[in-house]
Amino acid sequence: MSENLMSALGLDRPESGDDTVVPFTLDQLDTRGRSVRLGEALDTILSRHNYPAPVARLLGEAVLLAALIGSSLKFEGKFIMQTQTDGPVNLLVVDFDAPDGLRGYARFDHDAVLKAAEEGRIQPGELLGKGHLAMTIDQGPNTERYQGIVALEGNSLEEVAHTYFMQSEQIPTQVRLAVAEFTRKGDHRPHWRAGGVLIQHLPEHGMSQMADLPGDGNFDNPETADPDFEEADGWTEARVMLATVDDLELADPDLSSERLLFRLYHETGVRVFTPLPMVERCTCSADRIEDMLATSFTAEDREEMAVNGEIEVVCEFCSTAYHFNPHHFDTKH
Structure with a gap:
């Protein structure tokens, strides 16, 4: 890493690699976020079941989204993300076992997926069909479970996530997700990897409830969402800049989270924090x-x-x- 980049990011450590979450803030833009890189952990989850490529990519996006959201948990417990739909991929389940464990599973109709692929209908919305997405916080025995549910409307899990946060959390949120296969030198089997970034607007009074998921009274009450939200200039700039990142940059094995964030936000400044490790871990026994x-x-x-x-x-x-x-x-x- 160059001295200028290290100085700009305030780093006193090497750049983070795969299977990490890097929290960051854009102080001048009243925005905070997290950047995730998944390599071996995701490849293990997806390769274990030999999923068809469209199914693997969809489950990879769900695992990535769960890592972005679940890594905000400030207590031991589970964040569970699950879809139930009428499409070729009728069930996705991803568990984030705080503070660092990930596992995921997809149930699908093989013939329906094959037909959809032959017809070029492999976008997430087409594979999932109609149904809902549920996000659940489970803090363990003798505690209340919190759940937010949103209809699966839109062409991607990114769009569903945006709807979820506006309805259930009232937090302006922007998400970018990318999953891809890369072939390593000397290895003939492609390996799955993914990258994603989630940013959220900070209210004037400071950090929102998302920092301590959950806890507010609006977790599953879309009726309380504010329809008259007026977008702040800083937030507009933050999300417009994030929209410029392409899938290749997000999944690039040679581009760290720190370098990507610097590329996006060096003009306004970005402050990164200690990376959090992510591992593939099943809780069965x-x-x-x-x-x-x-x-x-x-x-x-x-x-x-x-x-x-x-x-x-x-x-x-x-x-x-x-x-x-x-x-x-x-x-x-």
């Missing part, structure tokens, strides 16, 4: 599945589940297979 089988099913149910004398449960997220003897529960529980 043999103990959890055993407890689910013991408490949610009868002995007769478990006997019917058994094939060749054992019950097999495969995690939809990480594909790990767990095996249980149905008679094990008779003596243990």
Whole structure:
């Protein structure tokens, strides 16, 4: 990194690499945000299931969006983003396990996806169809879950995110997402990677509730959104500049978050903070599945589940297979 760039960003560390979230502020523009780069973590999530490319790209955008939003959590817990729709890709589920864990899963109709691809209908809105997007904050046992729901209207998850924040959070927000495949030198298998930026306008009184997701009374009340919001000049400039970034820049493996932010906002100034690591991590376990089988099913149910004398449960997220003897529960529980 050049001395000018380091000085402009106030960096006393090397540029961040893949699988990181970099928080930043644009103080002169009354804006704050986060930039995400996902490499190996995303490739692991997408390659594990051998998804068709359009499905993998869509799930990659959902994972990226969940990382941008979930990384704002200031407490232990989960941010869960889920779509339920009538399109070829009828379900997307992404869990962000604070402070750094990501996992994701897509359910789709293979024939419908193949037909859509043949007809060139592979935009997110066409693959998802009609339905809704739910964002849930789960702080663990003995706490209230918060949920915001928005209709899936628009051609992209970017547009859905903008609608969500205006309706549910009343926070002017702009999002850019990009997912791409890159082939490494000497490696014939393409690898998935992604980059995204989320910016939000800061109200005059300081940081908004998004900094401590959730907590305000408007989390799932779109009726309270202000239809007369007057856009501030600083916010206009921040979002116009973000709109100039292209997909290749966002997903470029050789362009760090810091360098991208400097490229976009060096004229007005950008202040970056310590990067946060992101990892692919599934929360499934043999103990959890055993407890689910013991408490949610009868002995007769478990006997019917058994094939060749054992019950097999495969995690939809990480594909790990767990095996249980149905008679094990008779003596243990």
